[in-house]
Amino acid sequence: MGRRRGFFAELQYQQRLAEQQQRRQYAAAVQARNRAVREAERAQREYVRSVAAAQRAEARDQAAAAAAAKKAHIEAQKAIAESRTAQAIDAFEQIDSLLDATLDVDDYVDIDSLRQSVQHPPFPRKDLKKPPPQPVLAQPPAEPLFVAPSAPTGLSRLFGKRKHEEESARAHAVWAEQHRQWTDYVERVLPGKNAQLLEEHAAAEQKRAEQLTAALAEYRAECAERERTVAEANERLDGLKKALAIGDPEAINEYVGIVLGHSVYPEVFEVDYEYEFDPELGELTVTVIVPPPSAIPNVKTYRYVAASDEIRETPCSQKEQRDRYNGAIAAVAIRTFHEVFESDRDGRIQTISLTVRTETVNPATGLNEAFPLIAAAADRQEFSKFDLRNVDPAQTLAHMRSQVSKNAFGLKPISTARGIR
Structure with a gap:
């Protein structure tokens, strides 16, 4: 075997993951958790404000301000504990409903x-x-x-003629200098200024045009690459569709990967698969790789203790952890049977040989090892008779004469000497 998610399976997995995460935004448990988080944040803000107030208070108000700060701190810690508890409950509910989560979905x-x-x-x-x-x-x-000086009148006309001529000469000289400067500005300075403005504008326009050309070329190249990628993907999809129609084994393997990729598990219990279809037997051999027991959350509640100013954890009992893990892997096995059979409308997969295993460090050797925990086989016709809404997955496996670890939580592997059947 050794097959993992293929091209289309990965696309389907990511799409389903996004849809699942969006749906869970509105789930009651998440809403409760968000409320708790908001309350924790509000209490923390109040605590910060109270501390600031205590620091600013006058000496006579220190006691009252300190008491208010302490109260706000206690409320903030309680809210944090409630938030963590809500998250723990949400995680446990997801693990405990692994089978139920798929029954309302057309696989x-x-x-x-x-x-x-x-x-x-x-x-x-x-x-x-x-x-x-x-x-x-x-x-x-x-x-x-x-503007010539005013001509003299009266006696000034008789005796001030020379003075008037001098004033006129001075005024003319001033005007001549002003006119010279004006002429120089209009004929030399002003054209130079305007020429510089036009030159700067032309340079800016050229730079803009060059940048636009480069940006458009880059954008069009990116568009062309997107179009090429999509065209290739759709061409591969057409090939897959045709191959499925004639029962090509590789196409069936690819389709199985799509189906299993469509099955998104919660973040606290993610799984992976290896699978191979045998066209001669019409049998799918699949291995589901589940998280080890050590990866499963084991704290059920959080409580703030004011006396020691700490948030204390209440761990799940060994029995609770064992029952939850054993129930989860049994649910994974039944869920995988269900999803594969339901998705295969053409009935090409008649039987499924399934193994559930985990991979972790063996506490006896310190080496990373694989621990097979369930080995089961299902026939399509027989399995389709089960009403999975009313079953206990562990008892269903027993009914199917499956091999199930006597202590999966303790990493006790099953024997694979005689095979699954």
């Missing part, structure tokens, strides 16, 4: 539902599509006009 996977469509993100540099605004060119100032 058949329509291959066409895996068909992809190209989803292009918007062009990220829309700012480059807008050219820079035209520069505002400087306009020439008004041309200076010569």
Whole structure:
């Protein structure tokens, strides 16, 4: 064997995982946990505020402020303990309902539902599509006009003629210098300024155009790559669909991987698979790899003890841990039978030979080893008669004459000498 999730199986697994996580957002246990977390955060904020108030208080208010801070701290710790307890309860409920979680789900996977469509993100540099605004060119100032001094009148006309001529000459000289400066500015300085503005605008526009060209080329290349990837995936999907129609063993293996990838387990009890289909026997051999007992949560409640200012754990008893783990692996076995048979509408898989094992360090040797815990075989026709809503998975396995570890929680392996059947 040695098969793990294939291309389409991984896609299906990730999609189902996202859907499951979204659904669980609205589950009552999660809502309770979120409420507890919010309360813990609120209490912690209140505690921080109380501490700050205590530090700012006058000497006469220190006692009252310290008492308020202590009360807020106690409430914060209680809320944290309640939040952790809610999370523990949620985790245990998920583990205890591994079989129930799949019974309301149609495990058949329509291959066409895996068909992809190209989803292009918007062009990220829309700012480059807008050219820079035209520069505002400087306009020439008004041309200076010569204003002659007022002509003398009266007696001044008779005796001030020379003075008037001198004033006129000075005024003309001032005007001439102003006009010279104006002419120099209009004919030399102003054109240079405007030319620089136009040059800077042209350079900015050229830079924008070059950046836009490069950004569009990169974006179009990324779009082309996305289209190529999707086209290849859909072409592979078409090939898988045709191969399934004629019962190709490799296609059936791929489909089994899709189905098992569609079966998403809770984060606290994730599983993996190895599988191989034998077309001559119509039998699927599958190994389910489950977490070791040490990976399963073992604290059921958290309680704040004010006297010691600590949050204490209440662990599950050995019996509770053993019963939960043994029940979980039995549920995994029955769930896997159910999901594979239900998904195979064409009935190509007639029997399933299943092993449930875990991989962990052997406490006797210190080496990482595989521990087979369940070996079971199921016939499609017989298994389809079971009403799984009303079964105890452990008793179902016993009814099917399965080999089941007498102490899976203690890592006591079953004997594989005689095989599954």
